[in-house]
Amino acid sequence: MLMTGEQYIESLRKLNTRVYMFGEKVDNWVDHPIIRPSINCVKVTYDLAQDPEYKDLMTVKSNLTGETVNRFAHLHQSTEDLKNKVKMQRLCGQKTGSCFQRCVGMDAFNAMFSSTYEIDKKYGTNYHENFKNFLIQVQQNDWVVDGAMTDPKGDRGLAPHAQRDKDLFVRIKERREDGIVVCGAKCHQTGSINSHWHIVMPTQAMREEDADYAVAFACPSDADGMYMVYGRQSCDTRKLEEGADIDLGNAQFGGQEALVVFDDVFIPNEYIFLAGEYEFAGMVVERFAGYHRQSYGGCKVGVGDVLIGAAALAAEYNGAQKASHVKDKLIEMTHLNETLYCCGIACSTEGYPTEAGNYQIDLLLANVCKQNITRFPYEIVRLAEDIAGGLMVTMPSQKDFDSDLAVGRNGETIGEICNKFYAAAPSCTTEQRMRVLRLIENLCLGAAAVGYRTESMHGAGSPQAQRIMIQRQGNIEGKKALAKAIAGIKE
Amino acid sequence: MKCGVKFCGGCNPHYQRGDAFRRIQADMPEIEFEYAEEGTDYDHLLVIGGCTACCPIIDQYTVNGDVLKMWSEDHVDIIEEKLEEKLK
Ligand SMILES: Cc1cc2nc3c(=O)[nH]c(=O)nc-3n(C[C@H](O)[C@H](O)[C@H](O)COP(=O)(O)OP(=O)(O)OC[C@H]3O[C@@H](n4cnc5c(N)ncnc54)[C@H](O)[C@@H]3O)c2cc1C
Ligand code: SF4
Numbered sequence: 001m002l003m004t005g006e007q008y009i010e011s012l013r014k015l016n017t018r019v020y021m022f023g024e025k026v027d028n029w030v031d032h033p034i035i036r037p038s039i040n041c042v043k044v045t046y047d048l049a050q051d052p053e054y055k056d057l058m059t060v061k062s063n064l065t066g067e068t069v070n071r072f073a074h075l076h077q078s079t080e081d082l083k084n085k086v087k088m089q090r091l092c093g094q095k096t097g098s099c100f101q102r103c104v105g106m107d108a109f110n111a112m113f114s115s116t117y118e119i120d121k122k123y124g125t126n127y128h129e130n131f132k133n134f135l136i137q138v139q140q141n142d143w144v145v146d147g148a149m150t151d152p153k154g155d156r157g158l159a160p161h162a163q164r165d166k167d168l169f170v171r172i173k174e175r176r177e178d179g180i181v182v183c184g185a186k187c188h189q190t191g192s193i194n195s196h197w198h199i200v201m202p203t204q205a206m207r208e209e210d211a212d213y214a215v216a217f218a219c220p221s222d223a224d225g226m227y228m229v230y231g232r233q234s235c236d237t238r239k240l241e242e243g244a245d246i247d248l249g250n251a252q253f254g255g256q257e258a259l260v261v262f263d264d265v266f267i268p269n270e271y272i273f274l275a276g277e278y279e280f281a282g283m284v285v286e287r288f289a290g291y292h293r294q295s296y297g298g299c300k301v302g303v304g305d306v307l308i309g310a311a312a313l314a315a316e317y318n319g320a321q322k323a324s325h326v327k328d329k330l331i332e333m334t335h336l337n338e339t340l341y342c343c344g345i346a347c348s349t350e351g352y353p354t355e356a357g358n359y360q361i362d363l364l365l366a367n368v369c370k371q372n373i374t375r376f377p378y379e380i381v382r383l384a385e386d387i388a389g390g391l392m393v394t395m396p397s398q399k400d401f402d403s404d405l406a407v408g409r410n411g412e413t414i415g416e417i418c419n420k421f422y423a424a425a426p427s428c429t430t431e432q433r434m435r436v437l438r439l440i441e442n443l444c445l446g447a448a449a450v451g452y453r454t455e456s457m458h459g460a461g462s463p464q465a466q467r468i469m470i471q472r473q474g475n476i477e478g479k480k481a482l483a484k485a486i487a488g489i490k491e
Numbered sequence: 492m493k494c495g496v497k498f499c500g501g502c503n504p505h506y507q508r509g510d511a512f513r514r515i516q517a518d519m520p521e522i523e524f525e526y527a528e529e530g531t532d533y534d535h536l537l538v539i540g541g542c543t544a545c546c547p548i549i550d551q552y553t554v555n556g557d558v559l560k561m562w563s564e565d566h567v568d569i570i571e572e573k574l575e576e577k578l579k
Contacts, residue, residue, distance in 0.1 A: 052526045053509050056547050057500020080548075087502030094503070305503070 002059065002070060003142040004050055005043040012039065012194065015220075018227035019193055019258075026230075029193060033239045035230070038256035041100045042144055042194045045072055045092060057088040062139050063357075064132065069139040072102040075113055075358040082348035082359055086298035090341065093302020097443065099255035099451030101191025103295045104147030108199040109135055110358055111287035112216060116273050117356035119280045127273045128356070134218050134271060143196035146221070148186040148260060149288060151203040160206070160213040170200060170262060172212045172275060179268040180275060182215060186260045190459075193228050193258055195221050200262075202274070205282030214281040216274035217267045225265040231257040233447040246398040246435055249442025255451040286469075287360065292460035293370030294361045297344020300373055303443065303452050304337035304380055310439045311384040317433045318389060319425035329383045336376040343369030364473035367466040374463040377456045381444045392437040392444070395422065401434065492578060495527030495536040495554065497547050504541025506564040512539055514567055519574055527552050535559060535577060537570065 003011065012030050019029040029035050049058040049070050062069045063077050076082050085106070092100045113135065116127035138145055151160075154168035163169070170184035186192075186200065199218050206214045219226065233254070238244050245251045274280060312330055315321040347365035354360050385392065396418050403414035412420075419430045442448045457463070483489075498508055515537070516524050527536060529551050536554040538547055540562035549558060556577065561570050 052496075053498045054501045056498060057502055084500065087500060091500065091502045 001140065001142065002049055002068065003046055005047040008043055008046045008142075008144075009039060011196065015196065016222040017193060018222070019230060020227065021230040034236055035193065035256065037098075037239065037250070037252060037254035038101065038191065039194050041096045041098050041253040041255065042102055042191060044096050044253070045070065045100055045102045045144075046142070048091065048095065054091065057084055057091060060084070064136050065139060067139065070142055072106045072144075073109065073135070073139045073142065074106070075110055075135070076351070077357075078359060079349055079351045082294070082351045082361055083345055086294065086341075086344040086348055089295055089298025089344075090302040090305070093299045094305050095302075096253040097250050097303055097306040097439070098253040098448050099190060099299065099303075099455060100253075101194060101256060102144055103299060104190050104292065105138075105145030105195065105199065106147075107288055107291035107295060108145065108147030108149075108201060109138070110291050110360075111284055112199060112201070112273050113358050114354035114356040114360065115280060115284045115287055117354070118283065119274060119277050121355070122280075123277055125277070130270050131273050138197070141196070144191065144194060145218070146189055146192040146195040146198045146260070147288065147292075148189055148192070148198050148200045149203050149285070150187050150189075152185055152187050153203065160210045162209075169203065169210075169213045170215060172215050173264060175275075176266075179266055180215070180217070180272060181264050181266050182217070182262050183264050184262050186262075188231070188257050188459075189228070189260045190455075191256050192221065192260050193230070194256060197221060198226075198260065199273075201284050201288060202281040204285055206278040208278060210281075211276045211278045214274060214276055214278035216272075216284060218271045218273070219265060219267055223265050225263040226261065227263070228258040228260050231259065233257075233450050235442075235446045243402065244398055246401075246431070246438055249435075249438035249440070249446055250448060254447050255455075257450065286363070289461050289465070289469075290361055290363050290366045293366040293373075293466065294344055294347050296373045296456065296460060297340055297342075297347070297366075297369040300377055300452065300456055301337055301341045301344065303448070304333070304340070304377065307380060307384050307440065307443045307452070308333045308337060310436050310443070311387045313436045314384075314388045314392075314433075314440060317424050317428040317436060319427075320387075326387055329387055333380045333383050336380055340369065340372055340376055343372055363469060367469040367473065370460055371463060371466040371470065373456045374466070377452055381449075381453060384440055385444055388437055388440045391422070392441045395434060395437060398434070401430070492521070492534045493523045493525070493532075494574070495531070495533035495552055496524050497527045497536060497538045497549055497552070499538075499540040499545065499547045501541050505562075506541070508539045508541055511561070511564055511567050512537075515570060515574075518571055519578075521578060522574060535574070537561070 019026045048054040059068050060071045060074050116131045120128045151169040154163045160169035167184045172180045173183045174181040201216045315326045320326050347361040350362035351359045400414050401418045405414050422430050532553045535556040536558045538560045545562040
C-alpha cells in the first residue's frame with residue numbers, strides 16, 4: 001500500500017536506527033534540524049505519488065503483485081519503464097533541488113533481481129526467490145531501501161583479503177545453519193538513515209581468495225549491531241542557527257550520506273542474495289552501477305533545472321538579463337543539462353530484457369551518460385557563479401539584514417544599510433535577491449553541492465570506472481573493420 | 492457529461508498543467524470532471540500533457556467518446572471549444 005508523506009515520517013519514528021553525529025548519539029533524529037531536510041526530501045517521493053498531477057510517473061503496476069506501487073520500488077518491465085524512471089528522477093530533482101535519496105534502492109532492486117536469477121541458474125541456490133519475497137515486502141510496505149555498495153576499501157592497491165584490517169570490505173565473518181554474521185562498513189551511504197531497510201552488495205569484482213567478501217543481503221536499518229555516523233556537509237551547521245532560513249538557500253530540502261557500520265550483524269538465510277559465489281560480484285556491481293549511471297541522467301538534470309532557473313533569476317534581479325553573454329550562458333547551461341537528459345533517455349531507450357525478465361539499460365550509453373555527468377554540472381556551476389556575481393559568497397547573514405542595531409550617523413540600522421547597498425533591479429526586493437543568491441550558493445558550494453557536484457563526480461563510480469566500461473563496450477574491433485572496409489585494406 | 496482527466500507525470504512541463512485544468516473546470520461547470528480511474532466509464536477523456544510528447548498511457552481507461560489531448564496552455568481554448576461541441 002502506498003504511504004502518504006506523513007505516514008512515511010511516522011514510520012521512521014518507529015525504527016530504532018542508531019545514529020551518531022558530532023560524537024554524540026542522536027535519539028530523535030527524525031526532528032533533528034540537520035537531518036530533517038533530507039527526510040523532507042524523501043517525503044517528496046511519497047507526496048508526489050499521491051498527486052494526480054504526478055502519479056503517472058511516480059506510480060506503476062507491480063509485475064510481482066499487480067498492485068499499484070511507487071516507481072522507486074518497481075522492477076522495470078520495458079524501455080518505457082526505464083524512460084519513466086529517468087523522467088521521475090528529473091521531476092524529483094526539480095521539486096527538491098537536492099538528492100532525494102531513493103534511487104540507490106531502486107537501482108539495487110533491479111540489479112539484484114536479474115543477478116540472483118543468474119546465480120541460482122548456475123548454483124541452484126535460492127537467492128532469486130529470497131530476493132523476490134523481500135521485494136514484495138518492500139512494495140507492500142512502500143519502504144525506502146538504501147543501496148549499499150561502497151566499502152571503505154583501505155589501500156586501493158590491495159584486494160579485500162590482503163588488507164591489513166579485514167573489515168575494510170564487508171565480509172561474512174561466520175556461517176551458521178540459519179544464516180550468516182557479517183561485519184565491516186559501507187561509506188557515503190545516501191539516505192541510509194532515512195531508509196527502512198538496506199540492501200548490501202559487494203563493491204567490486206572479486207576473486208576466489210575474496211569469496212567471503214562476495215556477499216549481498218538485506219537487513220532492516222535498525223538491525224542489532226548496525227549503526228550510522230552522519231556525514232558532514234558544507235555549511236551544515238547553518239541549519240542549527242535560528243532565523244537563518246534564507247542563509248540556508250534551501251531550507252526545506254537536502255541530501256544525506258552516512259557511514260553505515262555492521263558490527264557483527266546476523267542475516268537470516270531468507271535475506272541472503274549472494275554468499276561466496278565470488279564470480280558474480282562483478283555482475284552485481286556492473287548492473288547496479290549501470291542503472292545508477294542512468295539515474296544521474298534524470299536526477300542531476302532536475303537539480304540542474306533549478307540552478308539554471310536560479311541563475312536566470314539572479315540575472316534578472318541584477319538587471320543583466322538582456323546582456324547577450326548572459327543569455328548565451330543560460331543557453332549553454334540548458335544545452336549541457338539537456339545533453340545529460342538525452343544520455344539518460346538514450347540508454348533507457350536502448351534497454352533490453354535480462355534473463356530474469358526485468359529491463360536493463362544499455363551499458364555503453366549509461367557509462368557515457370555518467371562520464372558526462374562528471375563534467376557538465378561543474379560547467380553549469382561555473383556559469384551560474386559567473387552570472388550570479390560575487391555576492392553569492394560575500395553577502396552578510398540574514399540576521400544582518402534583519403538587524404535593527406543602529407550603526408549609521410543618522411541612526412541607520414545594519415538591516416537598513418544592508419538593504420540599501422544590496423538593492424538591485426526594481427523588479428525584486430533585496431530579500432528576493434538574497435534568497436536566490438543563497439540558493440545558488442547552496443547548489444554550487446553549499447550543502448547541495450555534495451549531491452550536485454561531488455556526487456556527480458564519484459557517485460555511481462569515479463570517472464575512470466566509466467572509462468574502463470566505455471573501453472570494454474566501445475567495440476573498437478568493429479570500428480577498425482569499418483575503417484578497413486572503406487580504406488580498402490584487405491587482410 | 493462525465494469527463495475523465497489524466498495528467499502526464501510532469502517530468503518537465505512547459506506550463507502549469509494544474510492551473511490550466513482548473514481554468515477549464517471553472518469555465519465548464521456543467522461537465523463532471525474526475526481524475527480517471529480504471530474500471531469507470533467516461534464519456535470523454537481529457538489528457539493533460541506537459542509538453543509535445545503528451546506521453547500518458549491511456550489504454551486502461553474506458554472511454555465511450557473521444558480522447559482530447561492538450562500539451563500547451565494555448566490549448567485551453569481549443570479544448571473548451573471541443574467540449575462545448577460535445578455538450579450540444
Ligand atoms: C555524495 C555521494 C553519495 C554516494 N552515495 C552512495 C550510495 O548511496 N551507495 C554507495 O554504495 N555508494 C555511494 N557513493 C560512493 C561512490 O560510489 C564512491 O565515492 C565511488 O565509487 C568512488 O569511491 P571512493 O569515494 O572510495 O573514491 P576512491 O576509491 O578513493 O577514488 C579516488 C580516486 O582514486 C582512483 N582510484 C581508486 N582506486 C584505484 C585503483 N585501484 N586503481 C587506480 N585508481 C584508483 C579513483 O579512480 C579516483 O580517481 C557516494 C559517493 C558520494 C560522493
Ligand atoms: S508529457 Fe512531457 S512533461 Fe509530461 S511526463 Fe510526458 S514528457 Fe514529461
